[in-house]
Amino acid sequence: MIIEIDFNSDEAIYVQLCNQIILGIATSQFHEGEQLPSVRQLAETIGINMHTVNKAYSILQQDGFVKIDRRRGAIIALDINKLKALAEAKQELAVVLARAICKGIGRDDIHSLVDQLYDNFIEKIQ
Amino acid sequence: MIIEIDFNSDEAIYVQLCNQIILGIATSQFHEGEQLPSVRQLAETIGINMHTVNKAYSILQQDGFVKIDRRRGAIIALDINKLKALAEAKQELAVVLARAICKGIGRDDIHSLVDQLYDNFIEKIQ
DNA sequence: AATTTTGTGATATGTTTAGTATAACAGATA
DNA sequence: TATCTGTTATACTAAACATATCACAAAATT
Numbered sequence: 001m002i003i004e005i006d007f008n009s010d011e012a013i014y015v016q017l018c019n020q021i022i023l024g025i026a027t028s029q030f031h032e033g034e035q036l037p038s039v040r041q042l043a044e045t046i047g048i049n050m051h052t053v054n055k056a057y058s059i060l061q062q063d064g065f066v067k068i069d070r071r072r073g074a075i076i077a078l079d080i081n082k083l084k085a086l087a088e089a090k091q092e093l094a095v096v097l098a099r100a101i102c103k104g105i106g107r108d109d110i111h112s113l114v115d116q117l118y119d120n121f122i123e124k125i126q
Numbered sequence: 127m128i129i130e131i132d133f134n135s136d137e138a139i140y141v142q143l144c145n146q147i148i149l150g151i152a153t154s155q156f157h158e159g160e161q162l163p164s165v166r167q168l169a170e171t172i173g174i175n176m177h178t179v180n181k182a183y184s185i186l187q188q189d190g191f192v193k194i195d196r197r198r199g200a201i202i203a204l205d206i207n208k209l210k211a212l213a214e215a216k217q218e219l220a221v222v223l224a225r226a227i228c229k230g231i232g233r234d235d236i237h238s239l240v241d242q243l244y245d246n247f248i249e250k251i252q
Numbered sequence: 253a254a255t256t257t258t259g260t261g262a263t264a265t266g267t268t269t270a271g272t273a274t275a276a277c278a279g280a281t282a
Numbered sequence: 283t284a285t286c287t288g289t290t291a292t293a294c295t296a297a298a299c300a301t302a303t304c305a306c307a308a309a310a311t312t
Contacts (some may be wrong), residue, residue: 022228070280080229105212194259
């Protein structure tokens, strides 16, 4: 999977890294049990410091997306707690929807966007 | 409207301020043309610095939620560009949905959450 | 006319975060 | 043995966040 970092973005590098990897998992470009590049290797290919990658991996572990094995590094391992995930998603959605509502985006528009995105995710899986 | 800031949050104060005000607009607690408290006044009531409020107001202006009038301060004025807003919402949704999908949350779950939130927003309007 | 309030600008300071740069260590692997 | 892994520690720069004053011009109020 190709990971692209925008160094001009106002988003921190480690945040971009987390999001890209999560996106990769969602689109099945990374599979359960698959091992991610080592912190040193990924750092070198991207051209950033090892600790920045390590921070991203640590956060992914904390958020239940990977497990870190001393022998093999970071491995995709989803810790699924649906109730917790639903609560978090709702909280994040609230912020996004509030902005959208202010800009005249209706309920149907959002449903349509959700479908578009889900279709897109599924498309990439196949 | 009551604006609450969590000083223990990892979200910057000005970001929380922006989100709260946007939430206020979405729930019609703030109306088009209504004027927000002055930067000094709001800063005092919250217990933060004037410039922090000013930063939030400036961002809200930049994002097209308010206009800043030298005479009356910040006034709710929605600059509606639906196409742009849709694109931004899609981008933000993609990140949220990717996380959700990884945690086993399906399309219907998201639609349900969206409906819940929209109902909640409408409820607060009445 | 005088005072107050408004947004705005400049400057300075302290704190935290982000990111980089090294170095070292223990465990696993080849 | 040599190499790879994650991990930890330290040190440093740079940027962001937040506060603290001071000052100014425009508008509103008195």
